Structures are given as structure tokens and as C-alpha cells.
Amino acid sequence: MKLATYKDGSRDGQLVVVSRDLGTAHYATGIASKLQQVLDDWNFLSPQLQDLYDQLNAGRARHAFPFDPHQCMAPLPRAYQWADGSAYINHVELVRKARNSEVPASFYTDPLMYQGGSDDFIGPCDDVVVPSEAMGIDFEAEIAVVTGDVKMGASPEQALDGIRLVMLANDVSLRNLIPAELAKGFGFFQAKPATAFSPVAVTLDELGDAWDHGRLNLVVQSTWNGRKVGMCDAGPEMTFHFGQLIAHVAKTRNVRAGSIIGSGTVSNKGVERNGRTEWPRGYSCIAEKRCIETIQDGQPSTEFMKFGDTIRIEVKGPDGVSIFGAIDQAIAAPADA
Amino acid sequence: MKLATYKDGSRDGQLVVVSRDLGTAHYATGIASKLQQVLDDWNFLSPQLQDLYDQLNAGRARHAFPFDPHQCMAPLPRAYQWADGSAYINHVELVRKARNSEVPASFYTDPLMYQGGSDDFIGPCDDVVVPSEAMGIDFEAEIAVVTGDVKMGASPEQALDGIRLVMLANDVSLRNLIPAELAKGFGFFQAKPATAFSPVAVTLDELGDAWDHGRLNLVVQSTWNGRKVGMCDAGPEMTFHFGQLIAHVAKTRNVRAGSIIGSGTVSNKGVERNGRTEWPRGYSCIAEKRCIETIQDGQPSTEFMKFGDTIRIEVKGPDGVSIFGAIDQAIAAPADA
Numbered sequence: 294m295k296l297a298t299y300k301d302g303s304r305d306g307q308l309v310v311v312s313r314d315l316g317t318a319h320y321a322t323g324i325a326s327k328l329q330q331v332l333d334d335w336n337f338l339s340p341q342l343q344d345l346y347d348q349l350n351a352g353r354a355r356h357a358f359p360f361d362p363h364q365c366m367a368p369l370p371r372a373y374q375w376a377d378g379s380a381y382i383n384h385v386e387l388v389r390k391a392r393n394s395e396v397p398a399s400f401y402t403d404p405l406m407y408q409g410g411s412d413d414f415i416g417p418c419d420d421v422v423v424p425s426e427a428m429g430i431d432f433e434a435e436i437a438v439v440t441g442d443v444k445m446g447a448s449p450e451q452a453l454d455g456i457r458l459v460m461l462a463n464d465v466s467l468r469n470l471i472p473a474e475l476a477k478g479f480g481f482f483q484a485k486p487a488t489a490f491s492p493v494a495v496t497l498d499e500l501g502d503a504w505d506h507g508r509l510n511l512v513v514q515s516t517w518n519g520r521k522v523g524m525c526d527a528g529p530e531m532t533f534h535f536g537q538l539i540a541h542v543a544k545t546r547n548v549r550a551g552s553i554i555g556s557g558t559v560s561n562k563g564v565e566r567n568g569r570t571e572w573p574r575g576y577s578c579i580a581e582k583r584c585i586e587t588i589q590d591g592q593p594s595t596e597f598m599k600f601g602d603t604i605r606i607e608v609k610g611p612d613g614v615s616i617f618g619a620i621d622q623a624i625a626a627p628a629d630a
Numbered sequence: 631m632k633l634a635t636y637k638d639g640s641r642d643g644q645l646v647v648v649s650r651d652l653g654t655a656h657y658a659t660g661i662a663s664k665l666q667q668v669l670d671d672w673n674f675l676s677p678q679l680q681d682l683y684d685q686l687n688a689g690r691a692r693h694a695f696p697f698d699p700h701q702c703m704a705p706l707p708r709a710y711q712w713a714d715g716s717a718y719i720n721h722v723e724l725v726r727k728a729r730n731s732e733v734p735a736s737f738y739t740d741p742l743m744y745q746g747g748s749d750d751f752i753g754p755c756d757d758v759v760v761p762s763e764a765m766g767i768d769f770e771a772e773i774a775v776v777t778g779d780v781k782m783g784a785s786p787e788q789a790l791d792g793i794r795l796v797m798l799a800n801d802v803s804l805r806n807l808i809p810a811e812l813a814k815g816f817g818f819f820q821a822k823p824a825t826a827f828s829p830v831a832v833t834l835d836e837l838g839d840a841w842d843h844g845r846l847n848l849v850v851q852s853t854w855n856g857r858k859v860g861m862c863d864a865g866p867e868m869t870f871h872f873g874q875l876i877a878h879v880a881k882t883r884n885v886r887a888g889s890i891i892g893s894g895t896v897s898n899k900g901v902e903r904n905g906r907t908e909w910p911r912g913y914s915c916i917a918e919k920r921c922i923e924t925i926q927d928g929q930p931s932t933e934f935m936k937f938g939d940t941i942r943i944e945v946k947g948p949d950g951v952s953i954f955g956a957i958d959q960a961i962a963a964p965a966d967a
Contacts, residue, residue: 371710373748376747397814408746411711413884424783475815479744481745542747545821547750548749549749
């Protein structure tokens with residue numbers, strides 16, 4: 294099934310069930326008002342939502358209305374955990390290669406993850422509000438999962454069973470703040486403003502064969518200012534699958550229902566053509582494009598995003614239909630700036 | 631007023647109002663069932679809780695019962711944000727000095743903070759469950775505040791107005807995991823298991839003159855296996871006050887109601903005695919004691935905590951009465967280990 298959260302002026306919005314084709318929606322009133330409630334009590338509530346979803350898809354839901362992604366908050370407008378991986382090692386390799394440093398051997402066996410802020414997510418069509426263009430505004434197209442409870446010490450296989458929902462994320466990054474921030478040694482903080490998520494979060498059965506043991510074998514399309522810049526395959530090159538990422542989080546603590554785990558920027562290896570490496574699948578964040586330029590030409594030429602720029606992130610199924618709806622945002626200055 | 635959350639089998643527990651002397655408590659039923667609810671709607675709900683608190687202190691609350699900290703979850707059993715500072719630069723100075731490195735100049739003007747996991751806090755008397763003693767188990771006695779909404783770009787002064795509650799934290803750390811984890815560059819993750827908080831969270835008026843513009847001028851007592859090891863003054867040596875820490879978080883994003891911001895390990899400077907530096911106020915984490923030993927003797931001699939060890943963290947007012955109740959925990963192996 295497909296679930297979304299509609300804006301209603303409250304902090305957590307109103308849970309809606311969305312039809313498979315994203316055409317219609319129905320309030321989940323009478324079952325649950327918030328998505329976190331459903332995650333807290335999944336086994337009891339999700340079958341009831343599934344019934345409503347089946348009725349909606351059959352055109353038999355009584356109070357269905359046209360689904361409008363602009364009315365959506367993030368599926369979880371705020372969450373108790375947002376832990377983001379860097380699971381596509383190719384991305385790390387490019388970043389390191391551009392600055393002539395090696396990828397530590399441990400990075401191929403031990404996932405790189407950071408703990409993100411989760412108190413103020415933004416909706417799929419909300420503006421990305423950033424204090425200044427000078428901060429180096431970048432998008433990051435990612436896959437994210439929402440978990441149930443996963444016990445401390447869970448294996449990657451056990452952790453896979455804890456995945457409840459899949460969605461897309463735009464993990465906005467302020468690139469020019471990163472070097473100084475990481476140099477302090479405690480990880481990202483100001484360099485990671487509010488994250489956006491796709492209009493709907495979907496259960497694994499919606500993904501069919503494309504869900505392959507913790508990896509999503511589909512293409513993430515990133516369109517920047519109307520130009521398609523990324524058609525990256527999210528599947529085979531994901532070095533650590535979601536079960537491994539969740540197990541990493543659960544190594545020394547319990548992971549509780551409603552935790553969101555991100556894949557990090559989807560990234561594909563380059564291919565050799567006429568003695569030169571090219572990246573025909575493009576990029577899922579501008580920083581990676583700039584690394585490619587640095588490797589190819591000695592310096593980056595693509596600038597980061599400006600106020601007014603737009604970014605659209607979407608994944609289509611084998612039938613060409615959008616699975617999660619599109620993240621479709623504009624970059625904006627603060628209202629009082 | 632003083633607020634706590636009683637265990638009731640649910641994820642968020644049941645909100646109770648606790649008398650000033652921590653002797654009695656009263657369910658907040660009819661006002662709010664969860665602390666997060668109150669933080670979400672502070673101006674409407676807190677006066678009602680204050681009325682109940684006044685009645686309770688006057689012995690006029692009808693269904694009062696003896697307050698038992700062992701029934702407490704963390705005041706917020708899970709939160710949408712836990713951002714912990716390292717606001718006592720003396721702690722950083724000791725750590726650096728012990729490994730013969732300098733504190734970067736920026737550390738005196740730009741707060742060091744990390745984003746922590748907030749989906750699974752533990753209660754003040756709950757066991758600290760850790761997979762292995764070999765991980766280097768340490769306590770960290772800290773002050774923490776809970777915020778209301780603080781807008782992106784808020785100044786430190788504006789951020790001070792956003793503080794709703796104050797409590798104590800035991801930011802448990804797994805010291806032997808830290809070097810490898812920080813070397814990866816993305817900050818703490820597995821080195822920070824579940825954090826514990828004091829039985830009650832209190833409003834600023836409970837602190838009287840001891841609350842001094844974002845600093846708490848009181849002594850944090852840390853008792854390890856029954857031996858008082860720390861009597862550290864939390865006030866004057868806090869390099870960055872809580873308004874500064876919150877403003878740091880709010881630099882590039884909104885801080886939403888129910889965010890918890892920590893001070894980092896409370897730490898006091900050494901004093902010169904007979905040509906030798908001594909630390910008569912002791913320590914608020916074992917790592918700091920080991921740094922002191924390294925500086926004094928060339929190597930650490932105090933070992934980290936073992937299964938069965940206990941740690942008690944408490945702050946008393948000028949009248950000698952416990953303000954927040956005591957964090958009083960034992961270290962334990964996982965039940966199935």
C-alpha cells in the first residue's frame with residue numbers, strides 16, 4: 294500500500310491512503326490519524342489500512358478525492374530517528390579521488406553513516422529554505438526506509454524484516470559548510486538542513502521484484518532546473534543493503550519504530566570510453582558532478598544551486614508509472630531575509 | 631513545576647506532575663497524557679499543569695501518590711531531536727592535552743556538537759545495557775534542556791527564550807569505539823548507546839537564581855560504585871551557554887518543540903598546588919579522569935565501567951534538596967548474552 298500525510302495545520306498532519314496510480318486518496322480516519330501511530334502498532338493497524346487501500350484501488354472507497362502531492366508533508370513530518378548512510382561507495386570513491394586521497398579499506402566492510410536532525414522534515418513540494426546561496430546548496434537523491442522495532446544486536450537479515458516502508462529523500466546539503474564542520478571531528482550539523490521526502494511511502498509488496506534483498510533495483514531520476522541530470526541505478530552498486538545499514542545502527546542500541554534510514558547519494562561507477570572515464574548515468578548530487586569535473590578537467594565547473602533553482606527526484610516502475618510521487622522543490626531564501 | 635513520565639507499558643508513558651520536594655506525584659490526566667503534547671502546545675497546557683502543581687505542593691491534590699523514580703521513563707521517552715554539545719571546553723582541553731594535541735582556536739568561539747539518537751531513551755533507574763565490557767563503558771554527567779519551537783537563524787538571546795525545561799543526562803559513551811568511529815569522519819554513531827535522563831524535568835522558575843542566563847550555577851554530583859567521584863560546578867566554566875548551543879543548532883534549520891540539547895560532560899579546570907595541577911572537583915566522566923592520569927603520570931590507571939557497576943548523578947539546590955531526582959543506574963549485559 295501507499296501512505297501519505299496531508300497538511301492540516303498540525304505538526305503531524307493527517308494520514309491518507311493513496312491509490313497505486315497516485316490518482317486518488319482517502320483519509321485513514323477511523324483507523325489512525327498519524328503515520329507514527331501505525332508504525333507503533335503495525336500488526337494491528339496495517340491490515341486495516343490495506344483493506345482501505347484495496348477498496349480505493351478498486352474504486353469502491355466512499356470518500357476518495359484526487360491526490361495532490363502539494364498537500365503533502367513528509368510521510369513522517371517529524372521522526373524519532375533519521376540516520377543516513379553513504380552506502381554507494383562509488384560516491385565516496387569519487388569524492389576521495391577528486392581530492393587525491395584514498396578510500397580507507399574499512400569503508401568497504403563498515404558502513405559510513407551519520408545521525409541527522411529529524412524534528413523538522415519538509416514536504417515533497419515545499420521550498421528548501423536556506424540562509425544563504427554562499428553555503429553551497431546541493432540536493433542529494435536517496436532511497437530511504439522506515440523501520441519497525443529492531444532489537445540491539447540484530448543481524449542484517451533480521452534487520453531486513455524490520456523494514457516497513459520505502460520512500461525517496463532529498464538530503465539537502467550545504468557543501469561549503471562541510472569541510473570546516475567535518476574538521477571539528479563530530480560529523481555533520483549545520484551542513485545538513487531539513488530533509489525532504491517523497492509524497493508517499495510504500496510497503497515492500499508495491500515494489501515487486503524491484504525490491505531485491507534490501508536494495509531497490511530501479512532508476513532514480515534527478516531533474517535540476519528542468520534538465521535531467523541523473524538516471525542512476527539504485528540497485529546493484531549499493532555497497533551495503535538496508536539490512537546492513539539498520540544492523541549498523543542497531544549494533545549498540547535498539548532501533549525503534551518510525552526510524553528512517555537513508556541510503557546516501559545514489560551513485561554509479563564511470564565507464565571507459567576512448568581512454569577516458571565517463572559517467573553516462575549522470576549524478577544524484579552536484580558535489581559528485583564537481584568531483585567528476587575535477588577528475589576530468591582539474592577543476593569543477595558546475596556551480597551549486599541558487600535561489601529559485603528547482604530539483605525533481607522521482608523513481609518510475611517498469612510500467613513507467615511513478616512509484617513514490619515526485620520530490621519537486623524550489624530553493625528559497627528565508628521569508629524575512 | 632516538575633514533570634515526569636511514568637511507565638505504563640506504552641512507548642511514551644504517562645505524564646505526571648511531581649511535587650517540589652519530589653515526595654508526591656499526580657497524573658496529569660485531563661490535561662495531557664504525554665510530555666510531547668505539552669511541549670507541542672505549551673502556552674495552552676502548561677498553565678493547567680502549573681495549577682495542578684500548585685495544588686500538589688499545597689497538599690490539596692486529590693489523587694496524589696508517593697513519587698517513585700523507579701517508575702520513571704525519561705521525561706521524554708523518545709524525542710524528535712537530541713543534540714549534544716561539548717560546551718565545557720576544559721573537557722576538550724584535557725582530552726587534547728592527554729594526547730599532546732592542541733585545541734583549535736575556533737573551538738572557543740564555535741560550539742562543538744553532535745547529533746545523537748533519540749528514538750530509545752532510557753529511564754533514570756533503568757539498566758544501561760551494553761553489548762560488551764570491552765567497548766570501554768563510560769558515563770557522562772550532563773545538563774540538558776528541552777526546547778519549544780526556535781526559528782532558523784535565532785540569536786542566542788532569542789534561543790534562551792525557547793527553553794522550556796531543564797534536566798540531567800547520562801550520555802553513556804563507549805570509549806573504545808570512538809577513535810575508529812571518529813576517524814571515519816562522520817561523527818559518533820555506535821559509540822553512543824541509549825542516553826538516560828533524570829526522573830524529573832523542571833521549569834526555569836524552579837532553579838531560581840541558580841539559572842543564570844543559560845547556565846546552571848549548581849554542582850553536579852557523580853557517584854560511581856558508591857564513591858563520590860565528581861562534584862563539578864556546572865555554571866561558570868560552561869564556555870557556551872544553552873542559548874548559544876540552541877542557536878548553533880538553529881543556524882540552518884528550525885528547531886522544533888521537544889528538542890533536547892545537552893551541555894556535554896560538566897568539567898572544571900585544575901588548580902595549581904605545590905607545582906602540580908590537581909582537579910579537586912573530580913570528574914563527570916571516566917575518560918576525563920584517565921586524561922588527568924595521563925597528564926600527571928604518563929598513562930591512565932582508572933579502568934572503564936564493568937557489568938554491575940553503578941552510577942548516580944544528582945544536583946542539589948542550595949537547600950540540599952535534590953532538584954531533578956537522581957539518575958541511578960547499573961551497567962548490564964544484554965539479557966540474551
